[in-house]
Amino acid sequence: MDKFEEVRNLYPGLKNQVYLDTPTSGLLSSNSYEAMKCKLDKSHFEGLSLNEYWNEWNHSDHVRKKVAEMINASDEEIFFGKDASDMINAFVANIDFPSGSNVIIPDISFPSTRNAWLNRECDGLKVRFVPNKARIVTTDEILSYIDEKTFAISICAVEPSTGYAYDLDLLSKVCSEKNIFLVIDTTQGLGLMCYDMEKTRIDVMISSTYKWMNNVFGLGIGYIRKELLQNLKPRHVGWTGIRDRKKDFSNLELTISETASRFETGGLNWIGLAGVEESIKTYLNLGKEDIQKYAMDMVQYLYDEMAEVKHFKITPWLPKENRSGIVYLEISDKVSITGEEFAQRGIRVHVSGNKVRIGLHFYNSFEDVKKLITILKNYN
Template identity: 25%
Template sequence: MPQWYEQLRSQMPVTQKWAYFDHAAVAPLSLPAQRALQEWAADLAENGDANWGVWRKEVERVRRTAAKLLNAKQAEIALIHNTTEGINLVAEGFPWRAGDNVVLPAGEFPTNLFPWLNLADRGVEVRQVKTERERLDLAAVAAACDERTRIVSVSWVGYATGWRNDLDALVELAHGQGALLFVDAIQALGVQPLDVAQTPVDFLAADGHKWMLGPEGAGVFYVRREHLEQLRPLGVGWNSVKQAGEFSDSRLDLKETAGRYEGGSYNMPGIAALGASLALLSEYGAAAIAERIDEIGNQLCDALTHRGATIVSCREPLRRSGIVAFDWPTTEPPVEIQRRCREQGVILNTRGGHLRVSPHAYTNADDIAQLCAALEATS
């Protein structure tokens, strides 16, 4: 009887060609996601909008799946195009006053920095807490906060070395300071469990094209229901109102859900494909997937260190994630190693001067062996 992660592997066409270690950048599509895109394209080519209502119902199924993933209410979920859109919904919609500030770790991905810096002309200060290889000191975060701190914004998992932040501790810290917590969840959602009823983050956003195995252009935004009226709605359009579709009704009667942020037409194929991958992953559950990624990550680190690599990422049980940054014992620059590995059928990446690998739950020992062989061929 195959292990469940072998069954998942059978749903990943990429394994037929590549040893794929780049889920922290852009993930390959699952077979169900590929089929969803093909079905949508065929339907639209053959039928135009005759079946639009069927695809619109699919949007709500995906919303339900995303809500279940977070143990959130459906009304708290908006389907967005990318993480940047989700962060800007908060950054631009929050009722700032001159002199307010936002606290976040230094070294964040630009998506979780630029929208906050863009508030300078509104008198909002951005306070960046110094980190070392993404390691975040909660005492330093607390010291950066004061009575004018409105939001603490963090990545659940850092993109460069994979440091995983303790969201429970950060929620407690932010709320204790009278601030709200925003989470950039793109490097963890779908493969790390999160229950927003138990870990009451205030806002969260994640595109689906990494660990959730979806296409680019379809993601998830979560806003705790109690904050819905606090954010000024952005991108308001025909789909933001309760009477969406009744185009002769000109009342601006906004939906009482996060759906008010879905102002225009949906990325129907992207959402359908994301939903197909989320349904596949939900068969196994985020906890089991996290455990498997942990297991394969440990195997990977053992194999790399045995061959002389230096692991840069923190591998403590509560801090590690699916991202492993490392240095290979050679004078070749990381980008050249990346290029030569690609020639050997191995996809990896570089960040911050280090090599970066990011296996998924379907990654196996053969992939690791192929990676190590490709690396050794560069020495």
């Protein structure tokens, strides 16, 4: 039994279905479930003492180190929040920009990516949208929009509506050369795709954890490159984003943390932190390069097998270098099938209109793809 076959035993949600809906929400592992249940049981049956409360903060700093290990960053560059939609504002709402600056955003990006920046237009920022062609905005098309006033490029590293994965190395290279900030939302990639902050210069990365990180709603992970931190003075400050939570508790002077934790204003989601810690352990044990290769091999297998399917086609058909764990199928107008009908056949996918969204994660298997193909061929 190889490690990817073995890890499936940690996910009871796989026992009675082929689960291909991670782009909506990831499955919780038994390890994450038990870790979170332990926290809930403690509060339910005993309550949390003040010492135990402080221990939770120590635990958050431990998880911070594991997140840093996951993306090859420093723990001083990591902060936690509610979700990606909330955490992008740690940078966007607090950064100053020269008069007449613009930010480049694909017009198909997730709403929180554009809305945070649109909210700064009243301060003189111009949002420039790159128009999609057949639901695709390429890396080169984004770069073609750069001008002398471009201040930042803000993208979803994997576009939710297509599964298109941008060339972050190329974007990083050009942005570094032109002193442009690169801001990425990795909600549809973190936990599957490899992200290395040391290898690829990213200025800001934010991610929710309830999808490919296989966690619950209400916890987000953020990264801000340490060289930027001193230029970002938080406009919203609580009691925890200070240098020493205990020593400075009664300090009447404001001592803002020198790390990314300056953007944490109060108590964190201890339950979510317990769950995501177990997810990170699983991720690191499997090996991030191995995870991405395994998933991309399954995606390639799906691409190959779809040649024999008549009334469903992969749309958009992406080059290998731009693929992720998300694949969209277009349903022929000669066929009618709903998500409920897939579920009745033991397959969990998301269906919207004439599109079927497939998500292939490390807990999926080639056998899962075969079962999907068998169902699709029944409509030939």
